[in-house]
């Protein structure tokens with residue numbers, strides 16, 4: 476089979492999985508506070524027009540609506556918009572978009588933000604170029620994607636949950652997820668000719684049994700049939716890992732979330 480005949484890799488998670496809403500909400504519980512701080516630092520202000528791509532459950536879109544106020548405009552775009560519909564009552568525009576095939580409204584936004592989307596896409600630079608084209612001259616691109624290597628680092632033991640990380644992220648990589656996605660965001664921002672490009676990373680310490688830790692349990696439940704189906708680990712090992720994640724005595728690091736910023740030249 477030639478490369479042009481390879482089947483397209485699909486988004487690894489299932490937007491219609493019955494626990495996907497909780498998975499997205501627990502992801503927000505980990506990352507929304509830091510994203511909100513960074514939006515404040517960028518100076519997002521009343522009257523701005525902003526686009527959130529891959530909006531998920533919409534926590535960041537809601538925060539953006541608070542920041543831009545009634546004179547601003549927030550558009551929340553995602554492949555699956557069912558769980559965003561409630562935002563329309565708050566004046567947020569909801570847009571059904573597949574960034575791999577659809578264009579975004581061109582030249583309209585003071586800020587385009589996207590968290591944990593680009594690293595899932597088969598052609599990351601193309602998606603970043605579309606987001607840049609959606610910016611007004613002088614508008615900010617703000618991307619957030621991970622480096623997954625530090626995930627589950629812990630005082631518990633050197634190899635705490637490392638077999639789980641290797642199995643899960645290995646399979647995700649085969650499905651098109653880039654585990655060093657945040658680094659490629661920076662590269663793409665530089666290659667797009669943006670100005671004032673910079674990047675930094677943050678990681679969050681988890682405690683077993685917390686809402687944030689629940690995110691990793693849901694991730695593992697979603698990955699369970701794929702991991703066992705590939706013969707990488709058995710159900711007993713996955714059950715034991717879920718217990719480790721539920722134990723408040725255990726603490727571990729999240730992935731690093733790398734934030735990349737850059738401005739479209741005026």
Ligand SMILES: C[S@@+](CC[C@H](N)C(=O)[O-])C[C@H]1O[C@@H](n2cnc3c(N)ncnc32)[C@H](O)[C@@H]1O
Pocket residue numbers: 486490499502503506528529530531532552553554555572573574575589590591592595
């Ligand atoms: C890992 S979730 C992150 C959600 C949210 N940004 C957050 O950080 O909490 C990725 C989101 O991107 C959306 N998505 C995946 N592929 C997409 C595509 N091709 N175009 C637009 N959205 C997509 C998914 O439906 C999901 O809501």
